Amino acid sequence: MRTIKLKKDPLKLLNDVLKHLKASPELGIFKCVQCGMCSSVCPAAKRTDYDPKEMLGRVLQDDETVVDDDTIWYCFSCYTCNSVCPSGNNACEVNQILRQMAIDKGDVQRIESFTPYGDSFMKKGIGTIPEKYYEDMVSDSGPECMNIKMDIQNIRSSLGLGNYILPDDAVNEIDLILKNSGFMERIEMIKGCKK
Ligand code: SF4
Numbered sequence: 001m002r003t004i005k006l007k008k009d010p011l012k013l014l015n016d017v018l019k020h021l022k023a024s025p026e027l028g029i030f031k032c033v034q035c036g037m038c039s040s041v042c043p044a045a046k047r048t049d050y051d052p053k054e055m056l057g058r059v060l061q062d063d064e065t066v067v068d069d070d071t072i073w074y075c076f077s078c079y080t081c082n083s084v085c086p087s088g089n090n091a092c093e094v095n096q097i098l099r100q101m102a103i104d105k106g107d108v109q110r111i112e113s114f115t116p117y118g119d120s121f122m123k124k125g126i127g128t129i130p131e132k133y134y135e136d137m138v139s140d141s142g143p144e145c146m147n148i149k150m151d152i153q154n155i156r157s158s159l160g161l162g163n164y165i166l167p168d169d170a171v172n173e174i175d176l177i178l179k180n181s182g183f184m185e186r187i188e189m190i191k192g193c194k195k
């Protein structure tokens with residue numbers, strides 16, 4: 001007879017996810033009925049192997065391999081799944097928690113290239129496209145996009161809009177939020193992992 005060895009903590013993954021979920025567990029994850037409505041509207045599921053229903057099923061079964069699964073990186077956080085779920089569940093939020101777990105394990109190669117956006121928030125208080133992506137931008141959208149970027153201040157003035165650069169006191173406040181929320185530390189940790 002085959003003996004099944006139980007894990008030390010058979011609900012470790014599920015409990016870890018629950019710890020980080022902002023919505024009450026009463027509302028969502030335990031009430032997932034695996035109906036697949038989230039998958040039927042998920043744009044990522046239409047184009048890739050990612051499937052929010054399957055991802056949630058694996059979390060509910062405490063399948064820790066889901067954290068290492070490439071497909072969790074295909075969700076692009078549109079929250080459409082959340083808007084249709086009959087149980088008030090939020091597949092998107094669960095997915096974001098799994099990604100943070102993957103990052104904690106040092107799986108940073110997929111997001112390292114986004115750290116310049118984080119730097120921009122820290123320096124200017126807003127997310128601007130890092131210079132290293134200008135070439136890609138031109139190749140995707142044509143050279144006009146750079147003209148608009150370079151002339152943005154004049155375009156804004158002609159529309160009666162003010163300066164888009166935030167004043168120092170606003171940048172300092174945002175800086176404080178990023179520091180106290182752990183955002184800065186997280187960005188530095190991701191950069192450190194890549195070395
Ligand atoms: S998360 Fe909601 S929509 Fe998706 S399978 Fe579960 S109950 Fe259905």
Ligand code: SF4
Pocket residue numbers: 038041042043044045052074075076077078079080081082091092095
């Ligand atoms: S948030 Fe992610 S899982 Fe939900 S519908 Fe959008 S792409 Fe799919």
